[in-house]
Amino acid sequence: MEVKQKKLEKSQIxxxxxxxxxxxxxxxxxxxxxxxxxxxxxxxxKGNVPNKLVEEKVGQENLLMEAGDLAVRETYSKYIRxxxxxxxxxxxxxxxxxxxxxPFVFKAIVTLLPEVELPDxxxxxxxxxxxxxxxxxxxxxxxxxxxxxxxxKMTLKNPTSPDGSAGRGDFVQITYQNKDINGGKEVQDQFIxxxxxxxxxxxxxxxxxxxxxxxxxxxxxxxxxxxxMKAVHKMEMPEVSDDFAKQLGAFESLxxxxxxxxxxxxxxxxxxxxxxxRAEILEKIAEKAKIDLPDxxxxxxxxxxxxxxxxxxxxxxxxxxxxxxxxxxxxxxxTKETFQxxxxxxxxxxxxxxxxxxxxxxxxxxxxxxxxxxKSIKNYSKEQLSKIDINQLKEYTKGVLFNEKVxxxxxxxx
Numbered sequence: 001m002e003v004k005q006k007k008l009e010k011s012q013i014x015x016x017x018x019x020x021x022x023x024x025x026x027x028x029x030x031x032x033x034x035x036x037x038x039x040x041x042x043x044x045x046k047g048n049v050p051n052k053l054v055e056e057k058v059g060q061e062n063l064l065m066e067a068g069d070l071a072v073r074e075t076y077s078k079y080i081r082x083x084x085x086x087x088x089x090x091x092x093x094x095x096x097x098x099x100x101x102x103p104f105v106f107k108a109i110v111t112l113l114p115e116v117e118l119p120d121x122x123x124x125x126x127x128x129x130x131x132x133x134x135x136x137x138x139x140x141x142x143x144x145x146x147x148x149x150x151x152x153k154m155t156l157k158n159p160t161s162p163d164g165s166a167g168r169g170d171f172v173q174i175t176y177q178n179k180d181i182n183g184g185k186e187v188q189d190q191f192i193x194x195x196x197x198x199x200x201x202x203x204x205x206x207x208x209x210x211x212x213x214x215x216x217x218x219x220x221x222x223x224x225x226x227x228x229m230k231a232v233h234k235m236e237m238p239e240v241s242d243d244f245a246k247q248l249g250a251f252e253s254l255x256x257x258x259x260x261x262x263x264x265x266x267x268x269x270x271x272x273x274x275x276x277x278r279a280e281i282l283e284k285i286a287e288k289a290k291i292d293l294p295d296x297x298x299x300x301x302x303x304x305x306x307x308x309x310x311x312x313x314x315x316x317x318x319x320x321x322x323x324x325x326x327x328x329x330x331x332x333x334x335t336k337e338t339f340q341x342x343x344x345x346x347x348x349x350x351x352x353x354x355x356x357x358x359x360x361x362x363x364x365x366x367x368x369x370x371x372x373x374x375k376s377i378k379n380y381s382k383e384q385l386s387k388i389d390i391n392q393l394k395e396y397t398k399g400v401l402f403n404e405k406v407x408x409x410x411x412x413x414x
Contacts, residue, residue, distance in 0.1 A: 002018045003079060004016040004018075008109070010111075011115070011292055011294045012109055012112070013112060014110075015076075015079070015091075015107065015109075015110060016096070016105065016106075017076070017104075017106050017107075017108070018103055019075065019103060021102055021103055023104075024067065024071060024102075027068075027070045027071040027074075028063065028064070030070055031069075031070055034070075035062075035063065067104075068095055071104055071106075072093055072108075076091065076093075080110075085110070088111045088112065088294065088296070088300075089111060089300070091109060091110045091111075092108065093107070093108050111296055111297065113351065114291050114294060116289055116290070116351050116352060117289060117290035117291070118289055118355055118356065119285060119288035121352075121410065122410075125281050125285070125410040125411070128281050131273055131276075131277075133266060133273055135269065139265055140261055143265060144240060147248075148240055148244075149237065151238050152171075153236040154171060154234070154235060155233060156231060156232070156234075157170070157231075157233065157234055159210035159211040159213075159232075164210050165209060165210050165232070166193055166206055166207060166210070166232045167193065167208075168207065169192065169193065170232050171191070171192055171193070171232075171235050172191065172192075172193050172206060172231070172233070173189075173229075173230040173231040173232075174189055174190070174230060175189075175227070175230060176225050177225070177226045180327075182319060183320070183323045185318065187318075192235065193207065199219060201219060201220075202219060209227075209229040211229050211230065211231050212228075212229065213229050214227065215227050215228075245257035278411075281410055282349050282353070283345075285352050286345070286352045289348065289352050291351055291352075293344060293347055293348070297347060298340070298344060301346060302336050302339040305343060306332075306335065306336050353403055353406050356406050356409070356410070357405070357406045360409050362402060362406055364401045364402050369398050369401065372397050372400075373393055373394055
């Protein structure tokens with residue numbers, strides 16, 4: 001077999017394969033055996049029809065196409081493996097010459113992972129410093145207030161009593177409708193009145209309502225709302241004291257609880273800062289890296305981002321995707337095109353990390369993958385485990401561990 005390789009633009013190559021007459025004959029014979037198992041003919045058991053009769057039955061053209069398909073799949077896959085190429089997606093195959101008793105020639109246009117010309121990534125990483133992390137007393141107090149509210153005693157207010165109406169600080173459960181929200185369908189919500197985070201003036205319309213009451217009102221630029229009060233709860237906050245702290249766990253005092261909360265907030269902020277710094281390091285390196293991204297790969301990533309958006313819209317916004325498109329006044333194609341820059345950014349980040357990892361000889365062992373997978377699934381139920389593709393999880397875990405090792409190398413330069 002002879003293979004000619006020609007470099008094209010956008011990280012593509014053209015491979016021209018030429019199999020000798022004898023090599024192609026091997027695939028014709030295999031195709032004949034495969035077709036024979038599907039041919040039925042009176043007087044012969046299935047699979048025992050003579051080759052000549054099978055060839056007459058299926059036709060010379062169908063036999064050659066079957067042989068060509070087998071030849072393409074086997075020779076292409078073998079060449080890719082032995083050449084250590086990294087193709088993306090499936091090749092574009094075209095048959096150049098196919099005939100019985102002649103050499104078989106076909107071409108395959110292959111999109112490869114693009115080459116990455118890296119800048120001095122160690123120098124760039126060294127200039128991006130971590131920011132100091134601090135936690136104020138106000139932040140600790142906010143967290144303590146949240147904890148206090150989560151432990152509040154809830155008492156259902158009687159709508160027939162004089163004090164049964166909703167006031168600020170009460171926990172309310174409502175439903176509302178607006179033609180421009182959730183496709184005009186009813187929305188259910190619950191929150192502490194005065195802290196719901198709605199548009200300005202919305203919660204003012206709820207004050208004074210009792211369970212079972214309904215109200216219509218208009219909001220500037222949002223139109224008419226139909227609102228119904230489902231329930232009103234009085235919230236009795238526990239006193240924040242040493243006893244309160246002791247009820248929450250192994251805390252000897254309120255001061256110990258506050259210290260623990262401060263440590264927790266500090267750890268969260270440190271993790272956020274680590275991720276921010278890593279994102280900046282990667283972004284700065286990718287900006288200076290030279291990468292010729294294939295259009296097909298960018299388009300694939302845009303489509304993947306579109307699928308993520310559809311899932312978010314349908315499962316978190318309770319809208320159909322067509323309703324969402326009507327709201328943003330865009331077609332699906334227009335929405336997809338808005339992901340152009342994000343798709344390029346993600347792809348460049350992935351390729352930069354991959355290239356740095358290759359240069360730094362970053363390796364992830366099977367043992368490391370097994371340990372991490374075992375750790376991540378130890379709290380899964382049997383039902384959850386039955387839905388998991390373990391091989392897919394291992395591949396994902398390998399990627400996460402690889403990226404972590406690359407970032408650790410870069411952080412040493414900071």
